[in-house]
Amino acid sequence: MIKRILVPLDASPYAKNALNFACKIAQQLDSEITGLVILDLPGIEKSIGPIPAGGLYYAEQLEKTKTEEAKKQIDRIMDDFEKKCRDEGVRFAKSQQQGCPSENIVREAVYYDAVIIGMRTYFQFGAKDDSGDSLEEILDSCITPIYAVPKSFEIVNFPAMSMNVCIAFDGSLPAARAMQRFTHLRLPDHLQVTVLNSNKNKDEAQYLLDRAESFLMGHGFRNIKKDWTNESIIKAVENQYLDKMDLFVVGANSKNDLLDFFLGSLTKTLIKKDKKPVLIGQ
Incomplete structure (x- = not known):
């Protein structure tokens, strides 16, 4: 029985659809969903790039700005997650962490029955805009079953329709x-x-x-x-x-x-x- 579901969150349509899918499952199995957001500090630092001579101060300021922007985005994501779960009537918990997204997800997944995640991931808040390799990295190490959810798929009239x-x-x-x-x-x-x-x-x-x-x-x-x-x-x-x-x-x-x-x-x-x-x- 799936009683605990982990949903790694970002601001993309993939994550939103993964949460939709998780809510459908949770409603039927009385499961609890944990929304996980990760502040990728190593990714932000890496995105700054090489620091030229005399550029340390500006690099530090840029890193600080990107980190603050990422934290604001994470707060919005968690607010949206809570609202979605309350609207769908499912039990939920919230978790915020820092570090490498894939490594954190693999560590957390041990304590869950399923991971429901978007087929494309955008966990590098403030670091880059294109999708990352988190799903592939998670598949390489995770022992927990993974549901990978596409961008636009929708479960229609479930469970009324099989x-x-x-x-x-x-x-x-x-x-x-x-x-x-x-x-x-x-x-x-x-x-x-x-x-x-x-x-x-x-x-x-x-x-x-x-x-x-x-x-x-x-x-x-x-x-x-x-x-x-x-x-x-x-x-x-x-x-x-x-x-x-x-x-x-x-x-x-x-x-x-x-x-x-x-x-x-x-x-x-x-x-x-x-x-x-x-x-x-x-």
């Missing part, structure tokens, strides 16, 4: 771990699940699909469809599933390159596409 979920399952440990983490969404009556296997051997695919179905049914899921394809998993998802699914469940190795196995490349593809939420169960 959510369509695609579990990419190849029988590997990361894929099995992702499927197990998915069952923490204790909403079997509101989820239409498709288990997808890409395999040249149809008999092997059927065996894996049957085992996955048995596992899901043991957790109360009944609306299960089993699909097999002999084309690559990426092509199958792009051509047949990307538009009609609301959530993808994929595996990824912690502390390893996401391309270590075929689902890793699917993970990167889905993040790059930026169309549907992805549950990544490391």
Whole structure:
């Protein structure tokens, strides 16, 4: 059961949509959401760049100005977070920290059941305007399941209308771990699940699909469809599933390159596409 959700916040539409997604989950599971904002002091200092001779005073003043601006932005973000949670009727907590965003998130995530984060991150308040590498860095080290949420996706009429979920399952440990983490969404009556296997051997695919179905049914899921394809998993998802699914469940190795196995490349593809939420169960 997902009872504690960590949502790293910034001022971007991605973070706002991640919070929207978190609120939908929290409403159904009576979860508490912690909004986390991080003042990236190392990033601000790095953004100043090389200091020429005689420029120390001006560099210090610029760093001070950027830090003050970042703190004001963080206060606005936290005010918006509190208002959103109160409007949605979900329990919440607020956390402000300083340091490297990805490192802080990984440390905090240990004490949560899920991290819900935007597919693009803009944690460098006052340091730079383009997206950073925080999501990739978090995926490399985090042991907590991560829901990566795109910029414009919206859950429509949930739970009145079921959510369509695609579990990419190849029988590997990361894929099995992702499927197990998915069952923490204790909403079997509101989820239409498709288990997808890409395999040249149809008999092997059927065996894996049957085992996955048995596992899901043991957790109360009944609306299960089993699909097999002999084309690559990426092509199958792009051509047949990307538009009609609301959530993808994929595996990824912690502390390893996401391309270590075929689902890793699917993970990167889905993040790059930026169309549907992805549950990544490391």
